[in-house]
């Protein structure tokens with residue numbers, strides 16, 4: 001494996017980074033970090049990943065792409081910051097808050113009663129035979145389940161367990177409805193349920209426990 005060892009810049013948090021324990025102390029929402037084109041940059045990377053998933057390049061083209069990517073990586077090396085101050089995860093104006101590692105979703109409604117989002121699994125989320133990989137479905141449930149717990153509790157929570165029941169195949173490139181809500185809570189424990197639908201068809205269900213973090217807890 002090459003790549004990971006070639007990282008140029010430090011992304012360690014500085015002492016002034018605004019965080020406390022495992023998550024941001026105050027979840028700073030921004031629409032400015034990364035500038036007006038940040039969302040389009042992330043979208044272009046997703047499109048690139050879609051193409052990589054299905055591309056069968058010649059050796060010459062693969063070498064050309066590698067050289068282009070090295071140049072792009074070098075450009076980003078000059079801008080790396082720690083996780084607490086990067087745009088990724090805080091840009092509430094962008095799908096999945098600008099976090100490229102998540103399946104892109106848009107929250108249609110979110111509050112203490114739960115979260116209602118539209119999610120699209122992309123071509124690069126392929127599991128096999130044209131449908132989504134189950135792990136990516138779990139990622140979407142984890143993030144939006146954690147959001148439901150955090151919005152109810154008013155503070156961040158970490159996943160203690162998360163079970164997904166895959167009820168039917170989850171299509172790619174299709175707007176799906178993902179809902180999460182706190183079914184029950186007891187002290188710091190938030191028992192969260194979720195559903196993923198393609199129209200009327202239930203694709204998957206989630207049953208999870210999210211534990212609210214104590215102040216300073218990692």
Ligand SMILES: CCCCCCCCCC(=O)SCCNC(=O)CCNC(=O)[C@H](O)C(C)(C)COP(=O)(O)OP(=O)(O)OC[C@H]1O[C@@H](n2cnc3c(N)ncnc32)[C@H](O)[C@@H]1OP(=O)(O)O
Nearest residue numbers: 027142143144146147150157158159160161187189209211
């Ligand atoms: C708005 C922005 C939204 C962003 C959302 C992002 C969501 C992303 C969420 C994640 O992916 S977090 C990453 C995945 N999770 C982890 O890495 C967590 C690893 N585990 C831990 O850090 C700790 O185990 C944990 C914080 C979950 C709990 O440790 P604690 O020390 O805080 O709690 P403790 O062990 O004292 O347990 C508290 C209660 O929960 C219960 N509990 C804990 N883990 C359990 C478990 N696995 N199953 C059942 N019960 C459990 C435990 O028995 C106890 O019950 P009681 O209060 O009734 O005694």
